[in-house]
Every structure is written in structure tokens, then in C-alpha cells.
Amino acid sequence: MKKYNPKSLANLKPGFKSKWKDTNTKLIRIPAAFEKQVLDYAHELDDGVNTSSDSIVSSDLREQLMKLMVKINDMEKGYKSNSASQLVKDLKALSDQYNLL
Known part of the structure; x- marks a missing residue:
């Protein structure tokens, strides 16, 4: 016999529709700081959105x-408008790291 909370069943309204397409759900605990990101990602998966690593x-x-x-805004050395050598190096490094060019 399955155990259940009778109060939770009593609170379900007739015609209740889940927010999830896949109605087989499970309660999990996550850090509160990640709540929005995890829920957004889970809803994308549930909606069939391609959630690639891109x-x-x-x-x-x-x-x-x-x-x-x-x-640049703080005008750190190498990031000033008259000398952008460090900025150029950093942008090239990002470009290489993410295969942008």
C-alpha cells in the first residue's frame, strides 16, 4: 500500500493540469541559487528545445x-583607447578558445 499525504490529495483541484509535458515527475533538492537556471533548463528539455552545449x-x-x-571602462593598462594591445591579445585568445574565426 502506497503512503501518501491526504492533505496534498485534497488540495488538488478537479481538472488540475501539470506544468510538465512529461507528467512523471520527481522532487529533488538543489541549492536555492541554482533554482531558476535548473528550472529553465528542465522546462527547455521538457518542451523538446535543443539544449546543446552551445x-x-x-x-x-x-x-x-x-x-x-x-x-576597458576602467581604462586598465593595455585597455586604454590609445593603446589596445592587451585587448587585442585577449580577444584573439577568446577567439581561439571558442573557435570563432
Whole structure:
């Protein structure tokens, strides 16, 4: 005999429709900081969206580019408008790392 919480069954309204296409679900515990990302990813999988590693790479690439933009805005050495040698080196390294060119 399966154990269940009668209160949880009583709270289900007639005609309740799951938010998931695959209705076989499981409760898991994750760090609260990852909740939105994990749910977004899970919903993409459930919807059949192609979740290739490209989205992860582009997210990492975007983060690296944002770091470069901060250095440019702070005018760090090698990132000043009159001398962009370090910026050029870093952009070439990112290009090589992500096979952009």
C-alpha cells in the first residue's frame, strides 16, 4: 500500500493540469541559487528545445567579454583607447578558445 499525504490529495483541484509535458515527475533538492537556471533548463528539455552545449559556451563567452568591457571602462593598462594591445591579445585568445574565426 502506497503512503501518501491526504492533505496534498485534497488540495488538488478537479481538472488540475501539470506544468510538465512529461507528467512523471520527481522532487529533488538543489541549492536555492541554482533554482531558476535548473528550472529553465528542465522546462527547455521538457518542451523538446535543443539544449546543446552551445548555450553554455555562449554564456561563458558573454561573461568573458563582459570582463573585458569592465577593463576597458576602467581604462586598465593595455585597455586604454590609445593603446589596445592587451585587448587585442585577449580577444584573439577568446577567439581561439571558442573557435570563432
